[in-house]
Amino acid sequence: MILFFNFSSLLLRKLQLLSGIMFLCLLLILISRPLELEAAKENSRTKVSINLPQTIILKEFIKIISEKTGTVFVYEEKNMRGQMSITAPRNFKVTVEDAFFFFEKILASQGLAMVRKKGSKVVEILPAADARFSRLPISKDGQKVSAKGGNYVMRLIPILHADLKGIQSTLQPIFSKTGALLVYEPMNMLIVIDVESNVSRIVELIDMLDTSAPEAVEQIVTLQQIIHNDVTEIHKTVSELFSNLVRNGKPTKFKLLIEARLNSLFIVANRETTDEIIELIEKVDVPVEGAKTTIHELKYSAAAKLVPLITTVFPKTASIKIVPFTPFNALIIIANPVTTQQIIDLVDQLDIPRGNRQIMLKQLQYASATTLAPLLSKIFADKVVAGKGEGETAAGSPVKIIAEPRLNALIIIADRLATDKVLQLIAKLDSEQGTSGETQLKLIPLKNTSAKRMANLLTKIFVDRVVAGKAEGNTAKASPVKIIEEERLNSLIIIA
Incomplete structure (x- = not known):
């Protein structure tokens, strides 16, 4: 009995010791995994020092990147041709990720691309045309691909709402020449093949373009290039106008997306709204030096009717453009800040309740407009006509006379009968001046x-x-x- 007890105790102790060792091993594994991950993150953040000569052969450059990043590059000698000129500070320090980005751009300039073997530090360098179909990482919509920015990937993107071929034809002009944008109609799917950074940008655009249209309304996607102005300025102007436009009690449905690389706008809307937006863009996208775009709403006058008069005072030049936007009864003024304010000041004087009154511009030959306008205003003022004394014309006066010194002209706002009387008096007053003085x-x-x-x-x-x-x-x-x-x-x- 004693021997059995000793043997049992010894076995129990050995089992306890073994369990303790296994527990410690498991604990070490759990602790070491975060440490390894942290070490990997630290390595990606670690900066490497690169010293490049002004002129370098491509193979030598690959060797430098290989040594600094710990990557094995595989390539064919026939693809390594020519030499490059690189301007960079001596011993400049970059992260491994930035070094790869820099390396990718250099290879792209030589018509080459990288294909990374999955889960390996081995990278194959191929001509860009071949690389896009060589052992590509493939992902479906919503999945992530663990690929560096310079590696080719294939992405399968289902189109849920928009027209599949419409999306393809819209994106084709901005797609890179070394990539491929393919349509698979049975599954209503786009197949995108390009470097990972380009694919990510295309996916962002598709997410914004693939929207559902209202019932019984077909939405189309149009790429409109901006020629003379910055695309962000045109985007701001068009968005401001159309976002406040209400038809049949409902706001106008549209989307505008900026494509900065081509200085273009993607327009997502029905055909009627698309045509209106393009028409407006063509009017405001004009070469104007140092100009800003201002939208000025009118209260009483029709915007389209004021434009001919304003463009007479401020002629269309390379520095001024005035466009009426009838749906919003507003003027789009494209000019430098000083001229813009002058135009707004004149418009504010003209934008009054007119009834059946007309607007006429009368140029003077001899008399000064700034001298004649106050005199005529006193004669035709409300209070004077009423027999109460002199006074200036009020906003609601049957006659309003504005001096326009830039043209030495008078702007007359009155009905036909009053306008004739004003013109008769002007004809008498606008006579040749004497030479004896002012x-x-x-x-x-x-x-x-x-x-x-x-x-x-x-x-x-x-x-x-x-x-x-x-x-x-x-x-x-x-x-x-x-x-x-x-x-x-x-x-x-x-x-x-």
Whole structure:
């Protein structure tokens, strides 16, 4: 009994010792895995120092990258041709990942690409045309491919909503020449073959383009190139206008995606909206130096009707463009900030409740627009017409007169009858000025005497020939004094 007890105790102790050893081994394995992962991360972050001569043979460059990154490169001698010029600081330090990115671009410039063997540090260097079909990592939509940015991959992408061939034809212009974009119709799927970085970009675009259209409305995808302006500016302008556009009580359905490499926009919308967006882009995408784009909404006037007048004051040049956007009743102004503000100031004066009033631009030959406008405004002001005294034209006045000094012109806003009266008076006031000095205009109201009689009398007194002491007569064209009666106010207008 004693022997049996000792043997059992010894066996039990050995089992306990063995269990302890197994537990420690398991613990070491669990601890070491995070340490290995951390070490791998640390290695990827570790920077390597690369020293390159100005001119280098491609094979020598591959050897340097191999030594610095611990990678085995396999290639055919016939593909390693020529030499390259590289400008880089001496002993510059980069991460292994950046070194591979740099190496990928150098190979691409030589028409070569890398194909990495899965789970290995062995990389094959092939002509780019061959590399895209050589042992490619394959993934379906939603799966990740563990490939470096410079390695070729194949991605299978199902198209759920948009037209399969429409997506292919839209993406084809921006697709790299060394890649392949194939259609597999039985499964409504795109097969994308390219370097991993390009494939990731294409997947992003497809995610945005493959959207469902409203019922009974077919959406199309269009690539529109921006020629003269930065694509982000055009994107901002078009998005701002169309995002606020409501039709039949519903906002306009559309998507705009920027393709920076081609300075282009992807337009996803129905055909009618697409045509409207393209029409607007073609109007605003003009060569304008140092310009910014401003959208200015109008309250009362129709945008399309104001443009001819504004473009007369601000002629279409390489630095100014004014486009009406009728659905939003707005003006799109493309000009430098100073000119833009001048245009907005003029538009604000013109954008008033008009009723049946018309707008006319009347250029002056002799008189100054800035001098004549206040005088005419006093004559045709609301308060004066009412017989209460002088005053400036109000926003709702039946007559509004604006000076436009850039053209030495008057902008008249009035009904047809009032416009004719204003033009008749302008014809009298816009006469050739004398040479004795600066000519002034003054409005003198009369209380007791008739303006018509007084005007005739004063004209006879101040006529050129009377002043010279020769005889009576009418004022000559170049008379230094001109007196005109204004019957509406029983006043005299003196030009001298």
